[in-house]
Amino acid sequence: MASLKDLRNRIASVKATQKITKAMQMVAAAKLRRAQEAAEAARPYSERMGAVLANITQAIGGGGDAPALMTGTGRDDVHLLIVCTAERGLCGGFNSQIARLARDHIRRLLADGKQVKIICVGKKGYDILRRDYASMILERVDLREVKTLGFVNADAIARKVIHLFNEGGFDICTLFYSQFRSVISQIPTAQQIIPAGAAGSTAPEATSGGNAVYEYEPEPGEILSDLIPRNIAVQIFRALLENAAGEMGAKMSAMDNATRNAGDMINKLSITYNRQRQAQITKELIEIISGAEAL
Amino acid sequence: MAEAFKFELVSPERLLVSEQVESVVIPGAEGEMTVMAQHAPVMTTIKPGVVTIKTAGGKEERFVVFGGFADILPSGCTLLAESATHVNDIDRADLARRIQEAKEDAADAKDDESRSKAEQFLSQLTTLEGALLPA
Numbered sequence: 001m002a003s004l005k006d007l008r009n010r011i012a013s014v015k016a017t018q019k020i021t022k023a024m025q026m027v028a029a030a031k032l033r034r035a036q037e038a039a040e041a042a043r044p045y046s047e048r049m050g051a052v053l054a055n056i057t058q059a060i061g062g063g064g065d066a067p068a069l070m071t072g073t074g075r076d077d078v079h080l081l082i083v084c085t086a087e088r089g090l091c092g093g094f095n096s097q098i099a100r101l102a103r104d105h106i107r108r109l110l111a112d113g114k115q116v117k118i119i120c121v122g123k124k125g126y127d128i129l130r131r132d133y134a135s136m137i138l139e140r141v142d143l144r145e146v147k148t149l150g151f152v153n154a155d156a157i158a159r160k161v162i163h164l165f166n167e168g169g170f171d172i173c174t175l176f177y178s179q180f181r182s183v184i185s186q187i188p189t190a191q192q193i194i195p196a197g198a199a200g201s202t203a204p205e206a207t208s209g210g211n212a213v214y215e216y217e218p219e220p221g222e223i224l225s226d227l228i229p230r231n232i233a234v235q236i237f238r239a240l241l242e243n244a245a246g247e248m249g250a251k252m253s254a255m256d257n258a259t260r261n262a263g264d265m266i267n268k269l270s271i272t273y274n275r276q277r278q279a280q281i282t283k284e285l286i287e288i289i290s291g292a293e294a295l
Numbered sequence: 296m297a298e299a300f301k302f303e304l305v306s307p308e309r310l311l312v313s314e315q316v317e318s319v320v321i322p323g324a325e326g327e328m329t330v331m332a333q334h335a336p337v338m339t340t341i342k343p344g345v346v347t348i349k350t351a352g353g354k355e356e357r358f359v360v361f362g363g364f365a366d367i368l369p370s371g372c373t374l375l376a377e378s379a380t381h382v383n384d385i386d387r388a389d390l391a392r393r394i395q396e397a398k399e400d401a402a403d404a405k406d407d408e409s410r411s412k413a414e415q416f417l418s419q420l421t422t423l424e425g426a427l428l429p430a
Contacts, residue, residue, distance in 0.1 A: 041309035048305055048373055052366050056338065151307035151378065217325050217339040226340055227364065230377070237307055 004280070007273040011266060018262035024090070025255035032183065032248035038149065039180065039241040046234050053231055059220050067225040069162065069232070072195030073171045078115045080138075080170035080194075081105065082161065084177040084239050085125030086247040087144045092254035094178065094186060094247055095124035101188040102176045106133060117170055121157065121240070138164075149244055154237030161236075162229050165194060177239035178246040184253050186246035193235050299351040300332040301371035304358060306379045311358065312348065319372060320347040321365050330365075330372050337367045342419045345382065345426060346374065357382040359427070361393070385427065394420050 002010070057070075083102045085095045102118075102125070109116050118133060120126035121141040129137065141157055143149070161173060173194035178186040216223060297317045304312040319330045322344025328337075346358045363376035380386075397417040404410035 038308075042307055044303075044310045045305045045307045045375060048303075048366070048375055052338070052364060052373075052375065055366070154307075213336065215335060215337045217323060217337060220338075223338060223340055223364070234307060 004273065004276055007269060007276065011269045011273065014262050014265050014269065018259055018266065021255045021258040021262060025252055025259060028091075028248050028252040028255060032245060032252055035241070035245040035248050036180075039238075039245050042238060042241055046238050049227075049231055049234050053227060055214065056216075056220055056224055056227065059214060059216070067221075067228055068195075069165065069228045070195055070224070073168070075171045076114070078117065078170040078172075079109050080117045080119065080161070080164065080173040082119045082121060082157070082173065082175045082193075082236070083125045083129065084175070084236075084243050085120070085122035085128075086243065087123045087142075088247075089124055090254060091247050091251035092257075094250035094254075095122075096128065097186070097188045098176055098178055099125050099128040101190060102129065103132070105174070105176075105190060106136075119157075119161070122243075143240075149237075149240055151233070151237055154240055155233045157236050158229060158233035161194070162232065170194075175235060175239055177243050180242045180245040180249065183249040186250055191235070191239070193232050298332040302348060303371070303373045304346065304348075304360075304376060304379055305373065306376050311376075311379055311381075312356075315351040317349045317351055317353075319349070319374075320345075321372075321374065322346065322360070323365070330367055333369050334367050334372070336369065337365075339365050339367075341365055341374070341376070343416070343423050344419070345423070346376075346379075359385050359423070382427070387427075390420070390424055390427070394424065 081102055083098065085098050089095065106116050106118075116133070116136050118129060118137045119139050119141065120129060120137060122143065123140075126137065126140045139160070143153060146153055164170060165173070172192065175191045175193050177189060177191075179189045180186055299315040299317055302312060302314065302316040302319050303310065317331070321328050321330060321339070322341050324340040324342050327344070328339075341360060341363050343361045344359075346360055348356045348358070350356065358376075358379050358381055360374070360376040360379045363374065363379075366373045366375070394417065397413060397420055401410060401413035401417050404413050
């Protein structure tokens with residue numbers, strides 16, 4: 001049995017931990033709100049982009065002048081996975097869920113004899129995937145220094161990816177991230193971004209003016225070849241924002257759980273402590289009484 | 296008074312403007328154009344430049360944009376800008392940085408096509424700087 005002093009120390013340390021987890025929960029809650037606002041502010045752009053893209057693909061009608069980023073290379077031998085995770089841990093299963101989805105995907109691709117390349121965005125995903133697939137990781141994008149996620153961050157990643165594509169580095173590119181549903185639910189998602197055809201199914205239908213005859217300036221093909229890379233950047237940006245919101249949500253609920261666990265532990269320890277103290281008092285009393293009786 | 300129409304200026308980070316306007320001047324890739332209500336549907340890329348909005352209230356506002364798209368319909372106009380700032384908030388250091396980057400791009404370009412593209416972009420940026428400086 002632990003001594004009274006040990007128990008007292010134990011309770012004090014659990015209390016300190018509880019204070020920390022509580023503070024982290026509150027910080028996460030504040031950050032979550034900001035991240036959610038950012039994700040919502042970015043929504044109009046990606047929605048309109050989807051609409052414009054739908055309009056223009058309709059206009060071109062799958063003609064021969066669609067850029068390769070849209071049609072793909074016609075092969076599917078080399079896959080590039082962009083795995084977006086958080087930079088920090090202590091957010092429950094958030095990072096491992098994304099990494100697990102990516103790992104399952106990699107395993108399936110390898111079983112089919114495909115070649116896999118990985119770009120990790122965020123430290124945690126890199127740490128997990130490095131264990132098994134270190135040789136496939138091309139690059140690790142570090143966003144730890146970034147305070148507020150800007151479009152430039154996403155654009156930089158998109159540029160790298162497109163550069164790699166133009167050099168023939170891969171055929172199909174899939175983006176892994178966590179979709180933000182609510183504070184307690186984040187859904188790890190895989191989304192194919194190159195070729196863009198498959199992603200088109202998620203784009204909203206052409207706007208009400210979709211059947212209007214557009215005039216294009218310059219040519220539709222040229223606009224499209226400018227638009228597709230931008231769309232990729234937008235997709236990545238959205239993924240990063242959703243991830244940021246998801247991470248904070250996951251962290252909030254994880255820290256809430258931790259705070260509650262610490263509370264339970266303190267209760268249990270206090271009961272043991274009180275019992276033991278009572279037992280000692282009783283023992284001392286018995287000693288005194290039996291000593292007095294012996295006289 | 297001219298008929299008003301809906302104009303939206305959106306950057307990836309947020310929706311900057313969404314209101315009824317009388318006319319908008321857009322720096323299209325193939326020349327500036329003024330959009331008014333009932334404009335024929337046009338889709339155009341835009342070059343770095345200044346977007347001038349004349350609101351239904353008669354106020355004039357100017358925004359600096361760095362590339363993007365404009366989707367023009369008779370019922371309204373949506374401008375998807377890569378990055379947009381109000382003229383009053385423009386950061387000259389940022390503009391200078393962009394010009395520096397464009398210069399480097401032009402110097403690094405491997406083939407003629409990408410070089411001419413980079414140089415075109417650079418000249419658009421310097422024109423923009425020239426247009427803003429006296430303001």
